Amino acid sequence: MQDSVAVGLLGVGVVGSGVVNLIEKHQEKLSHQLGCGVRVKSALVRNPDKVRDIGADMNGITLTADADAILDDPEIDVVVEVMGGIEEARESILKAFASKKHVVTANKDLVALHGGELHEAAEENNCDLYYEASVAGGIPILRGITDGFASDHIEQLLGIVNGTTNYIMTKMSQEGLSYDDALKQAQDRGFAEADPASDVEGLDAARKMAILGRLAFSTYVNLEDVEMTGIEEVEAADLQYGDSLGFTMKLIGFADFDGERVEVNVQPALISKEHPLADVKNEYNAVYVYGEAVGEAMFYGAGAGSMPTAAAVMSDVVAVIKNMHRGVTGGQFVEPRFEKRLKTAEQRFGEYYVRFHATDEAGVFSRISALFNEGNISFKQILQNPSEESGIAEVVVITHNTSLQNMYDALERLETLDQVEAIKSFYKVEGDAEA
Numbered sequence: 340m341q342d343s344v345a346v347g348l349l350g351v352g353v354v355g356s357g358v359v360n361l362i363e364k365h366q367e368k369l370s371h372q373l374g375c376g377v378r379v380k381s382a383l384v385r386n387p388d389k390v391r392d393i394g395a396d397m398n399g400i401t402l403t404a405d406a407d408a409i410l411d412d413p414e415i416d417v418v419v420e421v422m423g424g425i426e427e428a429r430e431s432i433l434k435a436f437a438s439k440k441h442v443v444t445a446n447k448d449l450v451a452l453h454g455g456e457l458h459e460a461a462e463e464n465n466c467d468l469y470y471e472a473s474v475a476g477g478i479p480i481l482r483g484i485t486d487g488f489a490s491d492h493i494e495q496l497l498g499i500v501n502g503t504t505n506y507i508m509t510k511m512s513q514e515g516l517s518y519d520d521a522l523k524q525a526q527d528r529g530f531a532e533a534d535p536a537s538d539v540e541g542l543d544a545a546r547k548m549a550i551l552g553r554l555a556f557s558t559y560v561n562l563e564d565v566e567m568t569g570i571e572e573v574e575a576a577d578l579q580y581g582d583s584l585g586f587t588m589k590l591i592g593f594a595d596f597d598g599e600r601v602e603v604n605v606q607p608a609l610i611s612k613e614h615p616l617a618d619v620k621n622e623y624n625a626v627y628v629y630g631e632a633v634g635e636a637m638f639y640g641a642g643a644g645s646m647p648t649a650a651a652v653m654s655d656v657v658a659v660i661k662n663m664h665r666g667v668t669g670g671q672f673v674e675p676r677f678e679k680r681l682k683t684a685e686q687r688f689g690e691y692y693v694r695f696h697a698t699d700e701a702g703v704f705s706r707i708s709a710l711f712n713e714g715n716i717s718f719k720q721i722l723q724n725p726s727e728e729s730g731i732a733e734v735v736v737i738t739h740n741t742s743l744q745n746m747y748d749a750l751e752r753l754e755t756l757d758q759v760e761a762i763k764s765f766y767k768v769e770g771d772a773e774a
């Protein structure tokens with residue numbers, strides 16, 4: 340057995356520096372667990388001359404701007420890709436497999452888009468590919484799903500899987516921060532992506548939900564199968580009405596598999612304050628799992644940031660080294676068992692929140708409810724906020740369970756009513772609010 344396993348880091352930014360830190364801090368524990376040490380031999384950066392705070396004497400790590408210096412180094416057995424981006428990271432990982440190196444990555448952008456190709460390359464070369472940190476930062480959710488629920492049938496996942504948007508929404512609703520100030524704080528604290536548009540537009544969460552959907556349902560969910568809506572259009576009015584009706588607005592990733600058809604999406608949704616996900620604040624993430632055997636279970640923890648994400652990366656490095664010692668290969672891969680079939684709007688069900696403006700005159704509301712009733716949609720909660728000055732009432736309704744198609748049809752009919760001035764917003768509702 341080697342005295343120590345050499346790791347090559349591709350990137351030593353927020354996550355990479357956390358990895359260096361953990362390896363230094365927990366060397367004794369790692370040696371005890373693995374029977375050998377772990378050391379970072381070299382790290383890829385854009386600018387090797389930049390002064391970096393990665394421990395005394397740079398922990399003996401050689402910095403390089405040449406990826407091949409790591410990928411062709413015969414001493415390095417494990418490549419940890421924490422540089423981000425897609426094409427360069429993909430090429431480097433494929434090259435690492437061709438050089439028979441195991442790979443750990445935190446890169447959800449890459450795994451969501453090219454996971455299949457990377458797995459094939461790993462298998463062909465008898466190498467490991469692990470990516471625990473790619474979903475929900477420090478929470479061991481991928482192992483939870485693949486190992487913890489190995490003999491359960493997962494029916495549904497509800498997740499808060501983007502720390503930046505959860506941070507922004509928490510700060511806006513609880514501390515009255517502006518959107519821009521809250522986003523700036525999330526960037527300063529290292530949660531946001533290099534281009535934070537992917538956080539606020541829902542793309543980062545969609546990537547994570549695609550990965551979760553694949554592993555949970557053993558079916559290959561592509562990124563383009565995930566419908567997504569970000570948080571940029573969320574209005575303060577909906578946060579306030581939601582609050583008064585017993586709900587909190589969150590960016591929710593939803594994945595459901597009924598045994599035949601799958602649905603995966605990311606959208607702002609109103610979640611009952613009674614639901615455990617409503618208490619997930621700031622950069623924290625949580626994934627709520629509905630399993631046939633387990634019932635309901637929730638995984639909660641820091642979804643972003645240097646040390647939590649590095650802890651997830653290191654759990655993969657340890658798994659790789661254990662596999663090396665046993666002479667086996669593995670990785671986070673579930674061979675698809677089901678042909679992918681996506682649910683249509685007729686097959687997607689939920690309760691919905693609608694806010695619209697209507698003229699405040701006698702009989703209008705009964706016409707509106709009749710219009711919804713035509714599609715068998717009834718209201719669970721109603722709130723009317725009339726304005727004497729404008730003669731327009733702001734109306735908020737929460738429906739009982741119905742299909743998404745029924746809702747689309749009802750909203751189309753609602754728009755044609757002369758008395759309805761504008762449909763302002765439409766959100767899915769999760770969980771029962773306190774009456």
Ligand SMILES: NC(=O)C1=CN([C@@H]2O[C@H](COP(=O)(O)OP(=O)(O)OC[C@H]3O[C@@H](n4cnc5c(N)ncnc54)[C@H](OP(=O)(O)O)[C@@H]3O)[C@@H](O)[C@H]2O)C=CC1
Nearest residue numbers: 350351352353354384385386421422423445446643644648
């Ligand atoms: N930050 C977080 O909380 C989380 C991040 N992730 C994922 O982890 C990965 C890394 O994120 P993070 O650490 O925040 O990113 P950073 O931007 O902080 O660090 C990126 C590192 O990679 C280097 N790098 C990037 N591109 C190149 C390139 N083309 N050539 C050479 N070096 C390069 C940078 O070099 P230099 O220092 O010289 O610029 C830097 O050291 C991403 O895939 C991200 O999505 C996953 C979960 C949480």
Ligand SMILES: N[C@@H](CC=O)C(=O)O
Nearest residue numbers: 501502503530532643
């Ligand atoms: N930008 C991401 C970082 C972790 O994946 C987030 O905010 O969750």
